[in-house]
Amino acid sequence: MHHLWLTAYADIIESLRARWFLVYSTVFGGLIVILFAFGLAESRVMGFTGLSRLLITYIQLSMAMLPIFVLITTVRSVAGDREAGVFEYLLSLPITLRDWFWGRVFGRFFVVFLPVLLAMLGAAAWGAWGLDARVPWDLLLYYTALLIALAWCFLGIGMLISTLARSADVAQGAAFVVWLILLLFLDLILLGVLIQEHLPPESAVAIALVNPMQVFRTASMMLFDPQLVLLGPTAYVILDNFGQSGYIAYAIVYPILLGTLAAGVGFLHFKRSDLP
C-alpha cells in the first residue's frame, strides 16, 4: 500500500509540472474569472442570483468541458508516457503492477479534480469576501460530490482506453469518439431518435440513465429545476422511479461505479499485456 501512495505522489509531482496541467488549470480558473468579470454573480435567472447563479453556470460548463479534458489529458499523458519510455524505466523498479496502476489512477484523480475544486472554492471565497455574497454551502457540497463522480468516471474510462490503445494518437482518437458518442446520446438527441425510430420510451430512458454525461446533466438541473421541466418526458420516469433524493444518490454512485469498473477492466488488461 505504501508503494501505491508513493506512486500516486510521484504521479502528482510529474503532472503538476506538465504543460497539460497548466492549460487545464488555466481553463477552469479562467472560467471563474470570466464568469465574475461578466457580472454573472449579480444577474438573476430563474430565481437564482449571487454565487448560486454563478455555480450553476460553472457546473453546466464543467459538464461540457470536464469529460473531454479528463479523457484527453489522461490518455495523452498515460499513452504518451508509455511511448516515451517512462513505463519501461519505472516498471523496471520493484513495484507490483497493482500499486503502480492504482497509484497512477489516484494520483491522476487528485490532479484532474484539484483545479476544478479550487476554481469553485476560489469563486466561493471571492464571492463571500469580495462581493459580500452568501455562500450556498449545500449547493457547493452537492456540486463537489457530482464533480468528484464525473471526474472519477471519465478518469476510469480514460485509463481503460490508455491500456487498450498502443499509441497516444490512437488513444486520443478513441477518447474523442467515446466522448462524441456520449454527447450524441444526451437527451435532446435521444428525444429525436425516440420520435424518429419509434423507440419505446423505456429504452430512451435506459440509455439516458446509462450515459454518465446525461446523468450528471440531469442531476445538476435538479437543484434549480426540481420537476425537471427542462428535461421533457424523461423526467416523469426519473422522478417516478427514483424520486429527487434517489436520483441525486444515483447520480453520484453510478458514475463512481462506472469509472471504477472501467479502470478495473483496464487494470486486468494492463496486467496481462505487454507493459511498455
Place this chain on the structure above:
Amino acid sequence: MIQFENIVKRFGRQEVLKGVSLSIKRGHRVALVGSNGAGKTTLIRCLLGEYTCEGRVSVDDMDPRKQRREVLSKVGFVPQLPPPLRMPVGQLIRYAASLCDSNPLRMHDVAGELGFDTRQFRRQPFVKLSGGQKQKLLIAIALGRRSELLVMDEPAANLDPEARHIFFKLLADKQERAAMLISSHRLDEVASLVNRVIEMDQGMVVLDDRVADLVELSSRLHCRLRLIQAEAAFAKTIREWGFSSSDDNRVWEGFIAGPDRLRFLGVLSRYAALLAGMELAEAPYQGKQANVV
C-alpha cells in the same frame, strides 16, 4: 541465475524472438550485441517481466512476471534512452530508493563518484538534465542498491572519460557477486567490459562465446603522446579524454580507463599520421574510492 528457455515473442504476425535459449550465471558479464531489430531490447524486456512471451524466463528460479517484486529487487536497469521524467532529481532518487528498500544516500554518493552532484540539482526536473547527467543518475540508481543483476543498454555512451573509469570501477566491485547484461549495437564499445559475447540477429542467438577476461575493469593506463605537429582538431578531441599538453600542444599526457583502451586506440587511429610517438602503461589508480553497495 538467468534462464531463457525457448523464448518466442510475437508482435502481431511478426516473430521478434524465435526460440531463444540462454543460461547466464553470476560473474558472467555478457555483451548482448546485434543490429537494430535483432531482438536485444525485446529479450531484455522479457527478462524484466515487461513483455509476455512464450517459453520460460526465470531469475533465480523466479518468474519475473509473476514474482515482479522479488525479481526486480535484484535488478539494476539502465535504459539506452533516459525517460522524459519531469519529477525532480531528489524525488526520483527517493522514489527509486523507497521502492528498492535502499538508502537514497548511497545513490547520491554513487552519483557523486561519477561526478554528478545530485544535491545541487535535487530540485531540477530530471528531463532538464544534460544527457551525461541523466546517464550518471540512472547508473547511480542502478548501482547504489543491492542489485545482483545489472541490465544496461549502452550504459557508458554519454559518459566522459573520468566518469567512464569510475563506472568501470563500480562494475568491477560488483563483478563477482552479480551478473551483467550489457546491450550495444557495437561490440567494440563494450568488448573490454565483458567475458562473454552473445550476438543476436533476427530474433535468434547467432553467436555465444566466452572471451578472454584479461582486462581489469578497475585498471587505468597512463598515456603519453608525441605529435609531429600541433593540430587543433586533435587537441579538441584529446582534451575530451582529459589529457593535457605540456609542450605547445605537441606532447599530451593523461589517463585512460583500462576497458576503454580499444575505444581510445580507435580514436587515435583517426590521427595516426600525426603521431610521432606513444607510450601506454598500467598506472595505479589515485582517484577517490568508488562507493558501491
